Amino acid sequence: MIGVLDLQGDVVEHLDHLERLGVVARRVKEPSHLHDLKGLIIPGGESTCLARLLMIFGIDAAILEAYERGVKIWGTCAGAILLATQIVGEKRYLGLIDMEIERNSFGSQLDSFTTAASIPKVSSEPVPLTFIRAPKIRSVGTGVEILLQIDDYIAAAETAGILATVFHPELTNNLAFHRYFSRKCGLAAGESPPLADPTWTPTSWTRHSRVTSAV
Numbered sequence: 001m002i003g004v005l006d007l008q009g010d011v012v013e014h015l016d017h018l019e020r021l022g023v024v025a026r027r028v029k030e031p032s033h034l035h036d037l038k039g040l041i042i043p044g045g046e047s048t049c050l051a052r053l054l055m056i057f058g059i060d061a062a063i064l065e066a067y068e069r070g071v072k073i074w075g076t077c078a079g080a081i082l083l084a085t086q087i088v089g090e091k092r093y094l095g096l097i098d099m100e101i102e103r104n105s106f107g108s109q110l111d112s113f114t115t116a117a118s119i120p121k122v123s124s125e126p127v128p129l130t131f132i133r134a135p136k137i138r139s140v141g142t143g144v145e146i147l148l149q150i151d152d153y154i155a156a157a158e159t160a161g162i163l164a165t166v167f168h169p170e171l172t173n174n175l176a177f178h179r180y181f182s183r184k185c186g187l188a189a190g191e192s193p194p195l196a197d198p199t200w201t202p203t204s205w206t207r208h209s210r211v212t213s214a215v
């Protein structure tokens with residue numbers, strides 16, 4: 001089972017993608033919801049807000065413990081900021097992947113954009129990428145593998161236990177990253193091609209009751 005941290009941000013879209021892959025998912029709203037997970041997704045949103053809520057609900061310490069137990073963690077955008085060991089001009093939060101990240105590095109919300117890139121380790125097809133007031137990973141330490149470098153920044157990186165992406169695969173009609181992370185967690189994820197559901201749109205989940213409730 002994979003958990004999706006459900007404090008703030010784009011939670012439902014991650015649950016939707018996992019469900020389309022046939023991966024059982026659970027909302028994580030409190031420390032006890034981390035029990036029995038193979039992986040945890042920290043979604044995009046606002047890292048300062050997420051960090052405060054993590055502390056208020058005592059989930060930050062529980063995430064660090066889960067990581068020590070071998071639970072794999074994927075942070076998208078704000079989630080990646082929370083996982084970095086260094087944040088330009090700010091103190092770090094969870095500090096689980098050796099990299100320096102710079103918040104809001106492309107400019108304002110209006111400077112958000114989409115593009116596509118080849119990421120051979122993740123997919124044999126180009127992967128669509130959505131950047132929303134995204135950070136840039138400026139550098140990574142030894143032992144961190146760069147999955148995608150664009151121009152002067154790193155957009156995706158990983159270690160054995162952590163995956164960090166500054167973009168949002170959950171906001172595209174593509175399952176490659178969710179499949180990749182599920183397999184990283186040791187879970188079987190459907191073999192269906194990335195564009196498995198031609199009716200999917202960024203808001204189509206609102207018409208379906210696909211969301212798994214918290215335990």
Ligand code: GLN
Pocket residue numbers: 043044045046047048076077078079081103104132133134135
């Ligand atoms: N700008 C946000 C932050 O700094 C991240 C945006 C996102 O997750 N899409 O936390």
